[in-house]
Amino acid sequence: MRAERVVSIARVRGMGIFLGLISLVMLLPFGFEVPARTEATFEISQAPALPVPALSMDVRLVSVVLGLVTAALCGVLVLRRSTRGAYAVFTAGVLCFLWSFLVWVGRGNSLNFVALLGLSLISATPIVYGSLSGVLCERSGVVNIAIEGQFLLGAFCAVVVDSATGSLWAGVAAGAAVGALLGWVLAFLALRYGADQIIVGVLIDAFALGFTNYMLEQVLSPHENLNSPGTFPAVALPGLSRIPIVGPILFDQNVFVYGAAMLLVLVNVALFRTRWGLRVRAVGEHPQAAATVGIHVLSVRYRNVVLGGLVAGLGGAALSIGSTGQFSQDMSAGLGFVALAAMIFGRWRPYGALGAALLFGFARSLVGFLGVLGVAIPAPFLSMAPYVITIAVVAGLVGRVRPPGADGVPYRAE
Amino acid sequence: MRLELDAITKRFGSLVANDKVSLTVEPGEIHCLLGENGAGKSTLMNVLFGLLHADSGAIRIDGGAVRFADPGEAVRHGIGMVHQHFMLVPVFTAAENVVLGFEPTRPLGLLDRRRARADIRRLSVEFGLEVDPDAVVETLPVGVQQRVEILKALQRDARLLILDEPTAVLTPQETEALFSIMQSLKRSGRSILFITHKLKEVLSIADRITVMRLGKVVGATTPQEVDESELAAMMVGRDVELVVRKAESHPGEPVLELRNLRVVDERGVAVVDGVDLEVRAGEIVALAGVQGNGQTELAEAVTRLRPVSSGSIRLAGEDLTRASPREVIRAGVAHVPEDRQEDGLVLGMTVADNLVLDIYDVAPFAAHGVRDLARVRGNGETKLSEFDIRAPSADVAVGTLSGGNQQKVVVARELSRPVKLLLASQPTRGLDVGSIEYVHGRVVAARDAGSAVLVISSELDEVLALGDRIAVMYRGRITGIVGPGTGREEIGLMMAGVTVPPAEAPSTAGDGGAAGAGDTGDGGPHAGPAGGGAGKASGDPAPGKGSTR
Numbered sequence: 001m002r003a004e005r006v007v008s009i010a011r012v013r014g015m016g017i018f019l020g021l022i023s024l025v026m027l028l029p030f031g032f033e034v035p036a037r038t039e040a041t042f043e044i045s046q047a048p049a050l051p052v053p054a055l056s057m058d059v060r061l062v063s064v065v066l067g068l069v070t071a072a073l074c075g076v077l078v079l080r081r082s083t084r085g086a087y088a089v090f091t092a093g094v095l096c097f098l099w100s101f102l103v104w105v106g107r108g109n110s111l112n113f114v115a116l117l118g119l120s121l122i123s124a125t126p127i128v129y130g131s132l133s134g135v136l137c138e139r140s141g142v143v144n145i146a147i148e149g150q151f152l153l154g155a156f157c158a159v160v161v162d163s164a165t166g167s168l169w170a171g172v173a174a175g176a177a178v179g180a181l182l183g184w185v186l187a188f189l190a191l192r193y194g195a196d197q198i199i200v201g202v203l204i205d206a207f208a209l210g211f212t213n214y215m216l217e218q219v220l221s222p223h224e225n226l227n228s229p230g231t232f233p234a235v236a237l238p239g240l241s242r243i244p245i246v247g248p249i250l251f252d253q254n255v256f257v258y259g260a261a262m263l264l265v266l267v268n269v270a271l272f273r274t275r276w277g278l279r280v281r282a283v284g285e286h287p288q289a290a291a292t293v294g295i296h297v298l299s300v301r302y303r304n305v306v307l308g309g310l311v312a313g314l315g316g317a318a319l320s321i322g323s324t325g326q327f328s329q330d331m332s333a334g335l336g337f338v339a340l341a342a343m344i345f346g347r348w349r350p351y352g353a354l355g356a357a358l359l360f361g362f363a364r365s366l367v368g369f370l371g372v373l374g375v376a377i378p379a380p381f382l383s384m385a386p387y388v389i390t391i392a393v394v395a396g397l398v399g400r401v402r403p404p405g406a407d408g409v410p411y412r413a414e
Numbered sequence: 415m416r417l418e419l420d421a422i423t424k425r426f427g428s429l430v431a432n433d434k435v436s437l438t439v440e441p442g443e444i445h446c447l448l449g450e451n452g453a454g455k456s457t458l459m460n461v462l463f464g465l466l467h468a469d470s471g472a473i474r475i476d477g478g479a480v481r482f483a484d485p486g487e488a489v490r491h492g493i494g495m496v497h498q499h500f501m502l503v504p505v506f507t508a509a510e511n512v513v514l515g516f517e518p519t520r521p522l523g524l525l526d527r528r529r530a531r532a533d534i535r536r537l538s539v540e541f542g543l544e545v546d547p548d549a550v551v552e553t554l555p556v557g558v559q560q561r562v563e564i565l566k567a568l569q570r571d572a573r574l575l576i577l578d579e580p581t582a583v584l585t586p587q588e589t590e591a592l593f594s595i596m597q598s599l600k601r602s603g604r605s606i607l608f609i610t611h612k613l614k615e616v617l618s619i620a621d622r623i624t625v626m627r628l629g630k631v632v633g634a635t636t637p638q639e640v641d642e643s644e645l646a647a648m649m650v651g652r653d654v655e656l657v658v659r660k661a662e663s664h665p666g667e668p669v670l671e672l673r674n675l676r677v678v679d680e681r682g683v684a685v686v687d688g689v690d691l692e693v694r695a696g697e698i699v700a701l702a703g704v705q706g707n708g709q710t711e712l713a714e715a716v717t718r719l720r721p722v723s724s725g726s727i728r729l730a731g732e733d734l735t736r737a738s739p740r741e742v743i744r745a746g747v748a749h750v751p752e753d754r755q756e757d758g759l760v761l762g763m764t765v766a767d768n769l770v771l772d773i774y775d776v777a778p779f780a781a782h783g784v785r786d787l788a789r790v791r792g793n794g795e796t797k798l799s800e801f802d803i804r805a806p807s808a809d810v811a812v813g814t815l816s817g818g819n820q821q822k823v824v825v826a827r828e829l830s831r832p833v834k835l836l837l838a839s840q841p842t843r844g845l846d847v848g849s850i851e852y853v854h855g856r857v858v859a860a861r862d863a864g865s866a867v868l869v870i871s872s873e874l875d876e877v878l879a880l881g882d883r884i885a886v887m888y889r890g891r892i893t894g895i896v897g898p899g900t901g902r903e904e905i906g907l908m909m910a911g912v913t914v915p916p917a918e919a920p921s922t923a924g925d926g927g928a929a930g931a932g933d934t935g936d937g938g939p940h941a942g943p944a945g946g947g948a949g950k951a952s953g954d955p956a957p958g959k960g961s962t963r
Contacts, residue, residue: 008682274523282503282514289501292465293515293566294486405504 012086016077019070019093026067026097030104034060040103041110059107066096102366109373116369117249117362121257122323124354124361126151126332128260129315130339131346131353132267133179133308138348139271140304141284143408145201146186147312148336149208150179154316156212159327160220162229171229171321172314179313180306182208187305191298194410209330216329231325232256256314256322263311268350280304284404287411297411312336334387341390347401356390363389415476415492415573415605416441417462422471424457431457433629434471439574444596444606446616448649449626450846451817455609456498458626459576463495464488486515494567498579500559504552508545508562509534512569537568541598556705557588564595574605581615585704586874586906593619611649612875613642613656625649650847660858663882666695667730669866670716670835675725677708677715677890685711687890688725691868693835698857698867700881702874704909708890709870710752713839716868717749718742730834743772746834748860750824750841752870754817758824761813765805766794768812769827801826802852818849825856836860839870854880874902 042055073093130147137144154175162171182204189195220227232254240251271277282290287297320327338360346352363386417439424432431454439445449455460466464482473480482488502511509530518526531547543561567575581589596606617637625633625648633648646654670693677686686708693699703709714720718739726735729745751757759768770779770790778789794808803822805815812823842850861867871877877884885895886908893908
């Protein structure tokens with residue numbers, strides 16, 4: 001039961017033309033316009049105990065070579081008549097561009113590659129929680145637009161409870177609980193009273209934003225001690241974290257990152273291998289069919305929406321006490337919607353969503369690095385970039401994907 | 415299992431959908447519940463299956479009273495239901511669908527797929543229900559999907575099966591196969607409650623018959639005691655004409671000419687694959703075929719609602735291949751669409767507005783961009799009486815009318831302008847016998863008035879009743895064009911992709927309607943010797959479907 005991605009020839013051509021355009025960027029601004037013998041250095045060692053030599057590259061040479069490769073890939077896509085393997089070719093081209101871009105950005109500088117990827121993972125973590133929340137809800141047929149609000153309020157409550165009690169774990173519990181509570185509100189209004197799921201979700205988002213803004217101004221600002229939580233420290237997994245390059249990136253992270261990984265596997269297995277998952281998917285695809293075999297459609301949806309809220313609340317906690325260690329105004333900044341986009345990109349499958357989450361996380365942490373390096377791109381454009389990339393990927397690359405059959409459709413027993 | 419329904423009453427507001435309905439199904443009996451749409455059959459079955467709750471009355475199984483709060487309880491009491499609109503999850507495999515709600519599991523709630531498959535294989539063999547457990551349901555033909563539904567009931571040990579209009583979506587051959595499955599279920603001691611409105615089927619398979627009309631049981635009988643027209647009279651409440659009266663056709667000039675028409679769907683699959691078809695003035699061509707073989711797309715291509723990828727469409731000599739839908743209307747095409755509620759009407763708008771949807775913007779209904787509402791209303795009232803539309807007034811929303819009256823609104827609108835071609839898709843789907851009679855009469859009248867008529871229908875009875883020539887479509891191709899005297903069996907085979915040898919295709923006098931199909935060897939198109947170039951069929955059977963039993 002693999003869902004096939006529908007790719008049209010026209011879309012493949014479009015991808016090819018896109019590669020052509022970026023290959024021009026690689027050849028000219030990144031390539032020939034760079035003075036000869038400019039070097040960029042990638043630091044790929046973090047632990048002093050494991051010295052890995054830094055990688056120095058000639059910017060012009062690398063960009064020109066990669067630019068030519070990309071141009072060739074463009075030719076492949078434009079001239080081919082079949083659509084098979086188009087995604088692989090396209091991805092290869094985009095990776096070439098990224099490499100060239102990094103080299104260009106880091107020219108005359110050194111870039112800590114390991115730190116960049118490690119940070120990408122941290123940035124991706126809330127999105128993974130968010131998209132898992134989306135998967136849980138939408139696989140049962142309820143659209144959870146409220147993820148953004150669940151993030152925000154989850155982040156807020158985690159900070160406040162942690163600051164007040166001094167217990168990080170209490171903060172996590174508070175984030176999860178408030179997420180679940182918002183999930184329950186969505187379920188109650190949308191399932192019990194048949195209110196429009198999108199509208200209820202947007203209202204929850206608006207409420208979370210207004211409420212946290214107010215509280216930040218009125219309560220947290222005068223009482224700084226309520227906005228000074230700890231953050232979860234990175235925990236190096238013995239052995240694994242000592243693997244060169246990969247170790248520090250993957251196995252020296254905080255509990256939220258490990259938690260996201262475990263949850264990812266858990267949700268995937270539960271959804272596709274268990275009785276519970278079969279029933280959830282049946283409810284999301286064809287609730288009437290589920291009802292006729294004695295499955296209580298509304299209870300399944302209720303449970304999943306609350307569960308999804310809980311997971312999104314965890315994502316909120318990951319944003320605050322898993323990362324910055326402080327609550328700031330609108331700190332979710334649309335990540336909840338990015339998470340939904342990641343879910344769609346992943347075709348409502350956990351592992352697929354992971355790819356999009358990583359892409360966004362990478363783009364976000366890269367932007368952070370660019371700011372530090374002082375690249376001559378205005379800051380607002382830089383902070384826009386991750387979102388633009390996400391839109392481009394979801395709209396351009398994904399094509400037509402098929403949501404669960406009854407996604408967003410209210411169910412009535414009679 | 416012996417099932418007794420005793421004086422079941424179910425009301426929806428002021429409407430009494432079931433009024434003291436009683437019937438008994440004996441063990442090992444095939445019991446037919448016959449009635450028109452809206453007679454209350456489905457309500458009764460939903461009550462029996464726990465989807466609805468009766469206001470009064472009792473259900474007894476083997477003498478003991480039962481009450482079902484939900485379908486799960488009905489299932490636990492041994493009742494299985496095969497719904498008219500299959501209750502299958504399209505993206506699940508057959509096995510997943512069969513076990514849903516009743517899943518064999520291993521520890522931790524993990525699905526035991528191997529056992530699920532084994533269960534299905536066992537039941538398949540036992541009852542002759544061949545299904546691949548790992549096939550994704552949406553890729554299966556409807557006949558096989560129906561078997562999955564039956565397997566679902568059997569896997570739950572159903573001792574009484576309710577089959578709700580099971581033959582509506584089947585070819586005649588698939589219907590035969592279903593009947594033999596029903597017989598084998600009966601031999602195993604299971605009872606079957608078979609719901610239908612098709613008289614021939616009732617007479618061929620039923621042990622006993624209960625007839626419902628307007629929510630009441632109006633008679634109980636057996637096939638030995640009645641004939642078709644008596645059953646029809648019971649069902650409708652008056653004598654009905656079961657055959658369409660029409661004089662011999664006098665075909666004139668070709669009106670609609672399709673040449674090598676190809677239509678490609680969103681995935682690039684040719685859904686209409688090289689169709690040549692001609693419809694002449696004063697004749698009805700009936701296009702038969704199981705739903706989903708490209709008829710819908712053909713109709714949409716002709717009305718220009720769907721792009722044509724190659725070939726041509728001509729109407730009375732005028733090339734319409736690239737025309738807009740509005741140009742098609744202006745050129746004289748009347749279209750009764752397959753899904754009247756989606757494509758034929760704007761349900762929330764009034765009857766009067768729906769009657770001028772095609773000409774609302776021109777005189778006399780509008781001038782200088784302003785509509786003349788008085789005229790629109792006047793036109794509405796006129797059409798109500800002219801076309802016998804039963805509505806309180808022309809100002810009510812068309813969605814409040816019954817299916818039959820909605821269809822009359824569509825027909826009234828389409829036939830109220832000069833018509834060169836009437837294209838009617840599934841024109842009587844879901845209609846009661848009275849409305850069917852009416853629509854058929856209008857179709858024949860349009861023909862007699864000199865229009866060319868193309869009727870697309872998956873109901874074989876309708877095809878045989880209306881067609882002056884019958885074209886059969888299978889997988890986007892015309893598998894043959896035959897005359898009206900052709901047997902059901904033969905057309906049924908063509909609907910399953912078997913091309914008819916030319917010798918067997920009878921030809922109608924004068925117009926040379928029969929044309930032909932090729933020997934299965936080379937699969938090339940063979941144009942029949944059509945007098946006046948009437949019919950042409952490119953017939954080559956789809957791979958693997960070439961032989962008959």
